[in-house]
Amino acid sequence: MYPDRVVSGMRPTGTMHLGHYHGALKNWIRMQSQQPCLFFVADWHALTTHYDDPAIIERSTWDMLVDWLAAGIDPSQATLFIQSRVPEHAELHLLLSMATPLGWLERVPTYKDQIDNLSNKDLATYGFLGYPLLQAADVLIYRATQVPVGDDQVPHIEMMREIARRFNHMYGKEKGFEEKAMEAVKKLGSKRARLYLELRTGYQQDGKDDALEQAHAMLNDAQSLSMIDRERLFGYLEGSRKLILVEPQAKLTVASRLPGLDGRKMSKSYGNAISLREDKESVVKKVRTMPTDPARVRRTDAGDPRTCPVWQLHKVYSDEATRDWVVKGCTTAGIGCIECKQPVIDAIVKEQEPMHERAQQYLDDPSLVRAIVADGCETARKLAQETMRDVREAMGLAYT
Template sequence: MYPDRVVSGMRPTGSMHLGHYHGALKNWIRMQTELPCLYFVADWHALTTHYDDPAVIERSTWDMLVDWLAAGVDPSQSTLFIQSRVPEHAELHLLLSMATPLGWLERVPTYKDQIENLASKDLATYGFLGYPLLQAADVLIYRASQVPVGEDQVPHIEMMREIARRFNHLYGKEKGFEEKAQDAVKKLGSKRAKLYNELRTEYQQDGKEEALAQAKAMLDDAQSLSMGDRERLFGYLEGSRKLILVEPQARLTEAARLPGLDGRKMSKSYGNAIALREDKESVSKKIKTMPTDPARVRRSDAGDPERCPVWQFHQVYSDAPTQEWVVKGCKSAGIGCIECKQPVIDAIVKEQEPMHERAQPYLDDPSLVRAIVADGNDMARKLALETMRDVREAMGLAYT
């Protein structure tokens, strides 16, 4: 069994804003203290929608890395790298494409959604159709056990699992696998071997997921097994023969949804975003000019926080007493809109102060970021090469 590992990435298509921070980066920062994490700049993915304007990619790549570091992603705990600097991603993508049914790509929900939402772009390209497969290669090449995603991305993870399962079934044909697996079962000892076989039957014949979980837990505790025997028993258990690619699990992230200044999704293209490292004067100006409840035409008019975009910011940034003050003051016209906005301004400025401090050394000396990424590229490539060695061997491509 391979060690638990987290993999995630972001496309460099523009500046990072507070929506990214609350929706993803805070989870990255928390997870890096729990498990080995690899976070990458998905620059090839950016080309799926920006192939006609690649100039934005290089600039956004370095800006985004500084934003990650500013937010608190720690290079001593996380591996930071650039997708295109690990060419094995592309090789695995190519090899997986040989056996991935076309219908699997066409049924991904976000495929049709993005075509509709980006109607101004010509997305009738293989790159766009195949991006979920490249996404799968990005994760499977590191044999990641967990991928942090929101609910809308769960279908992508399920497809990754199906691709890994299909690959293992097609190519996990280790010579004498059945005999080697049965020999490995005997090494568990008579009592554990009997339990393993019973649980394997329950899972394969009756589809009992709890039997699978119990058997996996037992194998995790069997310290006497070699890595090879452990892999065989996991594969034998699931009926997939040798385990070459790991089926990742979706780790649903706690996402505090931070809207844009106008109540819509925060996006640079909507002009309603607050950048991750925005200066405090600009933050203050943007919040002060935010639209509020249309019913509050005059200071003396009562309002309803539920109809005001500023209230959604209070739900993310303000404590219970402040929220209570807002609700009471707004509904009674006891406070004005500018007065209501000030706690939000103060909270955002306070949140961003350490980000500015952490970013400054990298802005003063950009070579620091490049050194971190160079080390990350090397580390990621080392892991990727291990996987590709096994993939090539399984597919009969290990000859010289």
């Protein structure tokens, strides 16, 4: 079985803001110390909606990488790379497209949602229809076991699993596979071999998922097996196919939904965002001019935090004591709106101080970012090439 590996990416379509940090980057930072992680800038994906105006992509790509580093992504722990610099992504996307049913792409929930939400753009393109398949290639090419996502992205992961399963079923045929698998079983030793076959029967005949998990654990502990024999035994457990592509699991992440300055979702297009490396003076001005409870026309009017966008920020940035102070002060008109906003300002400025410090070295010397990406692309491409060798062989394209 392939080792645990996390893969995730972001499209470079504009300045990163605090919503990105609380929604995704904080989870990335936590995961990078727990297991191998690959994080990539999905510049090809940016073209699915910005194909007619690609000028923003290059600058946004480098800005995004600086933002990641500023936020705390550590290149000594995680692999950072740019999607288009690993051309194997495109090759796997092409090959997967040959056998992926059109209906699978058309039923992705976000496909119709995006068309409705971006009605000002012509999205009747092959690239936009196929973007979930490119997403699948981005993950499957690294045989990732986990993809950090929110609830709305789970259907994409399910489709990735279906694509991997379909590929393995269609192309994971190896001449003499069962005979080779039984030879590999013997290498486990008599006791483990007997247990392996019992667990295989328990899973295939009785549908016992715990039998599959137990067999996986046993194979992972079998140090004497070669990689190819291990692959065969994993495939033999679930059928009579060799596992070429790994079915990734959705790693549901806890995301703090950071609202924008007007209470809506934080978004650059709404003009309600605070960028990840915003100037202190700008942060102060933006928060101080935020709209508040419309019922508080005068300083002496009592308010209701539930109808105030500032309260949504307090829920993310303030501790319980501060929130209690806000509720009491607002509902009794004991504090004014400017007073209420100050703890939020202080918390955002404090959060951003180390980001500015970490970013400065990369702003002073952009070659540092280029070097990190070059190393990351090399690492990612080696992994991608290993997968593509197996894919080409399975599809009869490994000409000699």
